[in-house]
Amino acid sequence: MKAITKLLTAIMLAGVAATSATSAMADGAKIFVIGGKADDPFWSKVKKGADDAGKVAELTGGSVTWLGPQNYDNLGPDAAKLIRTALSQKPSAIVGPDWVPEAMDDAFKEVVAAGVPLIIYNSGGMDAAKRLGAMNYVGNEEYAAGLGGGTYYGSHGSKNVLCVNTLPGATNTEDRCKGIADAITKSGGKSTQLPLPSSSFGNPTAVAEAIKAAVLKDNTIDGVITISAGDANSAANAISQANAGDKVKLASFDMDETGLQRIKAGTQMFAVDQQPYLQGYLAVSLLNGFANYGLDLPTKPVLTGPGIVDAANVDATMAGAAAGAR
Amino acid sequence: MTSQAHDQLAAATTAPLSQRSSMPSIGSLVRRPEVGSLIGMIAVLFFFSIFGGANFMSSGGAASWLNVASELGIIALPIGLLMIAGHLDLSVGSMVPASSMTIAILSGHYGLPIIVGILAALGLGLAVGFVNGVLVIRTKVPSFVVTLATLFALAGLTLGLSVILSGSTSVALKSGPIAKLLFGDYLGGKFEVTLFWWIAAILIVGFILNFSRFGNWILAMGGDAVSARNAGIPTDRVTIALFMSSGLCASFVGMSQAILYNSAQVAAGQSFIFNSIIAVVIGGVLLTGGYGSVVGIVLGTLTFAIVNQGIFYTGFDANWASLIIGVLLLAAVLMNNTFRTMALTYAPRTKLSARR
Known part of the structure; x- marks a missing residue:
């Protein structure tokens, strides 16, 4: 019935x-x-x-x-x-x-x-x-976004990238770091994850000092990528404190105004954007x-990311951000 | 507890603590309640100097935990005073981002002079503290509940207003060289200037607690609030002042973090709630109030910061960080309790004055 x-x-x-x-x-x-x-x-x-x-x-x-x-x-x-x-x-x-x-x-x-x-x-x-x-x-797709970031690192000569995960255990952040690691391994480098405990979450100083410690401990690290735009602000301070700005290239998933300004100033290499x-x-x-x-478009799925924002397109991106589209 | 409270009540109307102590002997120094916190701190420092390697012992390594300690410490001091007086303030967790967003929206988004943003952020802290204090006095609801309510209310207000005013939950802030130098710079490229603000705060709070009548009032209130009021202590005024100081200190940290990191996020600061309480408790302050010292709070803050940041200098898998933090903190608190019990139950053989 x-x-x-x-x-x-x-x-x-x-x-x-x-x-x-x-x-x-x-x-x-x-x-x-x-x-x-x-x-x-x-x-x-x-x-x-x-x-x-x-x-x-x-x-x-x-x-x-x-x-x-x-x-x-x-x-x-x-x-x-x-x-x-x-x-x-x-x-x-x-x-x-x-x-x-x-x-x-x-x-x-x-x-x-x-x-x-x-x-x-x-x-x-x-x-x-x-x-x-x-x-x-x-x-x-988060894993594809990670691959995109890792490939960019690989093609720019980075061999040991730290993926800073302030939300360890969450599927999307783990996928991002895994994508980074898999892509860098392919280009002959490696990537380790730095999972931060919840007692650091939301405290930029604790995050910055943890990243600084990791960079000081392993001096082969030449790249740091964070899972969010806010964490990249902490990472930028960590790298300058460790006096490693020449060697360690910073990147982030997603971006904010401060991050865009860093890319323009040259203190951040790129941001992975899902557009x-x-x-x-x-x-x-x-x-x-x-x-x-x-x-009907035969391309399935249609991926809008990863888009890479770096020095080459940062001006256009900032204009887009001012218009509310980026 | 009760007898101690009575001692303090007697003292409240007479002389400050410092003027009553006799010449300290080595025995009385060992029995000081801070000794437990000191040994706890030395133990974790020792632990990480073994496992943390040369980097942990370098000035960069020291900056790692001192920077974290200085921001946490600025909040932990007034929280410690509140806990000694028998109160809690959970709203600091929302006060930090509220203050960051205030300065970032005013001076970053609207481009007002940085001093306007700084004063507005600090003023907001005082105002929220005042509201907390008045609510606690008027409603007689435990401060845990009152400040839990303001924690949520302030978080919602911050998120709502940020989105309406700036259209975003993350606002960039560019501050001038003077503001940077005062609040958001690194000395020698490593040590945050916040460290000096913390030292200043330690001296001020230390003076208040040990050398002023106000300090005695705080201790007496935590021991027994009703008797304290009967003894003529203006408990309402003290309570409001304490909440305003914790609001001010939390907003100071939020404000300086916004300047330091050139940006502010709505979702930040919540970790300060428990971290500040943990630091204060490691420092030997009783959760029930009436007992504690500034030296203890400072040592507790340092211990927590060393444990929290030292882990990243060791070769341990960072996945285990939270577990190791938990175990070390528990060990530090237990050590502390042992020494406090020793200090409190010690019976002097000759003179009564050795009691303190």
Whole structure:
């Protein structure tokens, strides 16, 4: 009985979606984007990308609507509700991150069952996109980001890189350090991880002094990369205290204004950027092209990172940061 | 405890502690409560000088733990006074980032003169301390709960306002050479100038606790708050002053860290809550109040900093750092307790004055 009801609902929803899709065809694509809070510094860049891509959709009579939670206290269920809210408005396509698969996968499956084109972006990876039947994944993969950073180090002659992990044990930070290590090993060097205890977390001096100690202890270290932009500020002080600025090249995952200024001044070699703007921009553009013209990109997944910011492109990056896109 | 509190009550209305002690003999020095903390510190220093190698003993190695100790120590001193008076202040964990963000937003984001940012940050610390103190007095709710509430409230306020005002949770700050020299520079490329601020704070707090009536009032309040008030001590004023001093010191550390690291993050500082309490407890201050000394707090802070940073000079796998920190801290506290018990239960054979 239950299975039959489910089937009927699915057919009904599919029917509704089909009619809405045809009507949407006439006045352009109605795209719904599920994302973080718009005032979150990271998500404001994703939103800017989605909004900019939305201008193209608007030219053809379509629209892009951003749906974000009020807060992150109950992220999974709240995001699942947002997906259902989007679905109830007869969308031409939906973009969403798979933050909490347990809570959100059912809602995503309803989207696919209703015949609405879906792209997973920002988190979940291609695995989530395949599992849910989504068209594509647009975003970053932490291990690939680590590989990108490690390759850059390798091609610039670094042989022993310290990966400073202030959140040891977390999957994403461990993946970043592992990527660094694997890429450097390939170019004949090595990378060790420096896991810092929780009694150091959030205290830049404790982090800086720990990095200084590690650099002093092993004088073959010629590179230090931190898992966050804030930790790079500590690492910069550590390197100058250890008087190793000529030898030890600093880098970071993600970046902030202070880090960009360091790259410009030459005291930091590079930053690994996951380019959040592109996540919003590409996901919306891909869906707009599909909904209007049936375009489908064969490249799957679409990785927006790692982008490398170094002395060569730091000026352009700073201009982008001032515009709210970097 | 009670008899000690009564001694202090008697003293509160008479002369400060320092004027009552007789000439110290070697025996009385060994029985001083700080000896446990001193031995604890020497033990961990010895431990890391063996396992830490030449780098740990170099000036760079010493700077490693002195820099961490000086920032922690500036907060631990007023926290120690509060704990001696029978209170706790958890809100320092949010005060540090709140102060960092205040100066970074005012002087970094809006480009106001650095002195405006510094004064606003320190003023915020005093204001939060004042609110803490008034809430504790008026509500009679334990300060643990009151400051836990202000810890969260202030963290939320900092995050919310930072995002509204600067659109970011991380703000860059460029400060001039004078501000850098005073608050955020390294002497000889290694020692933070904060070290001198810590020494100044030690001298000030040491004077207050040992040579002023105010110090006696603090000890008496921690021993027995009701009797202290009955004896004519303005306990409300003392409580508010103590919370304002911890707010001020926490905001000082946040402010100087922002200048030192040229930036401020919303998610920082929480580790100062437990680290400051740990440092104070290692230093021999009782969690229940009424007992403690400035020398002890300083030694406790140094011990904690040595253990926390020394680990990175050793060849140990850093994954075990937290375990080793925990074990060494427990050993230091146990050693301390043994000596304090010895000091307190010692019965003088000849004269009564040897008791202190």
